[in-house]
Amino acid sequence: MPDGAYGLRLGGDAPRSSLLTAVAADAPEIVITRVVGPIAVPNHVDKDKATVPLLDGGGLELDRAELTATITTQVALTDDELAHPYLAPVAAVHSHWLGRAAFHAGGIVVAGRAWGVIGEREAGKSTLLAAVSALGGIVLADDLLVVADGEAFSGPRTLDLRKGAADWFGGTRALGVAGARERWRVDLGPAPASVPLGGWIVPSWSEELTVTPRPGAAAAHYIAPARSVTGLAISPNAFLAAAARPAVEFSRPREFAKLEAGVQTLLDELALANQQG
Numbered sequence: 001m002p003d004g005a006y007g008l009r010l011g012g013d014a015p016r017s018s019l020l021t022a023v024a025a026d027a028p029e030i031v032i033t034r035v036v037g038p039i040a041v042p043n044h045v046d047k048d049k050a051t052v053p054l055l056d057g058g059g060l061e062l063d064r065a066e067l068t069a070t071i072t073t074q075v076a077l078t079d080d081e082l083a084h085p086y087l088a089p090v091a092a093v094h095s096h097w098l099g100r101a102a103f104h105a106g107g108i109v110v111a112g113r114a115w116g117v118i119g120e121r122e123a124g125k126s127t128l129l130a131a132v133s134a135l136g137g138i139v140l141a142d143d144l145l146v147v148a149d150g151e152a153f154s155g156p157r158t159l160d161l162r163k164g165a166a167d168w169f170g171g172t173r174a175l176g177v178a179g180a181r182e183r184w185r186v187d188l189g190p191a192p193a194s195v196p197l198g199g200w201i202v203p204s205w206s207e208e209l210t211v212t213p214r215p216g217a218a219a220a221h222y223i224a225p226a227r228s229v230t231g232l233a234i235s236p237n238a239f240l241a242a243a244a245r246p247a248v249e250f251s252r253p254r255e256f257a258k259l260e261a262g263v264q265t266l267l268d269e270l271a272l273a274n275q276q277g
Contacts, residue, residue: 005083006091006146007100007153007194012068015079015087019156022193030094031068034082039072045232050093060089064097084156088144092228100148101238102228105200107140107152108132109191110270113198114152115248116145118226124203127165128250130186131263134169138191144228147242151194159186168256198274199246201266206251209262211269219247246273 004010004023012031041051041059052060058073069090071077077086095102106117106129117125129139141155161169166184173185200219220243227234248270252262 005087005154005156006095006102006141006144007148007151008091008094010087015082017079017083017156019080019083019158021154021157021191023153024193028067028094028098030090031066032082032090033068033070034077035070035072036074036076037072038074045093045229047097047232050232052089052093054086060093062090062093064094067094069094080158084142084158085160087156089228091146092144093232095146095148096229096232096234098148099235099238100146101234101242102144102146103223103226103242104143104228105145105223105226106142107145107155108201109138109140109195110198110267111274112195113270113274114140114145114195115198115270116147116152116200116223116242117203118145118200118222119203124205124252124254126159126161127256127259128201128203128263129159130161130165130169131259132267133159133186133188135260135264135267137267139188140191140195147197148238150197150241152197153194154191157188157190159188160184161186165256197242197245198270199248201270202247202249204249204251205254207253208251209253209258209265210249210251211266212249212251213269213273214247214249217243219243219245222247248273 003020009027009029011029013034014032039059044051048064050062061070092102133139142159146153160183250266
């Protein structure tokens with residue numbers, strides 16, 4: 001199967017990166033063009049075209065009909081940088097145009113089902129994903145989860161952490177500033193091209209460890225604010241299918257020393273939920 005990510009094949013000046021993952025041979029192909037130089041674009045998206053300013057001074061120009069993405073940066077991107085994090089906004093917009101649902105969320109695989117990890121900034125999404133990886137689990141996606149026809153697609157095989165989590169888990173590579181922040185990168189193992197969506201995990205911090213299931217109807221409350229593209233209507237069918245899956249609130253103490261045990265409890269609960277439903 002060809003290389004890509006987020007359920008999309010990549011053509012044109014696509015990155016030659018080990019971070020990419022397998023996608024279906026009949027997946028839509030996005031043709032990539034890289035440009036180095038100054039650019040100023042507005043933040044605009046409509047049903048045909050989109051422009052997205054990048055925080056480091058570049059910009060994206062996307063075309064729905066042509067299935068293209070022109071990525072302009074002040075400095076030439078490495079293949080790994082293009083694969084992550086620069087590919088994510090390209091995949092998000094094109095996924096919406098393709099009638100898929102794209103969420104600012106991570107994803108893990110538990111007993112053959114994908115669970116999206118969704119929540120507010122600083123809720124600990126990345127540390128939860130890192131703990132799953134440390135426990136030998138499969139991390140499906142770092143910060144963009146694309147869903148279509150009941151399936152969640154694999155993202156690039158990397159997880160980027162902030163310094164505190166990187167120091168705790170170890171085994172990371174310091175990237176310096178990539179995108180808009182400093183990153184410490186965890187290389188992930190292989191993942192399936194897509195996995196049936198099982199539900200949503202909503203992490204938060206508290207003094208006690210709790211895993212609280214919520215009915216499927218509650219998921220809409222959590223995933224609606226996490227749409228990765230604003231100003232563009234999400235496919236009602238794709239959103240409703242994603243919102244129909246159950247949600248689980250996962251609260252745990254902030255101490256790293258307690259993190260892996262808490263995450264293991266969560267994984268056990270999710271595996272049981274998969275068996276029951």
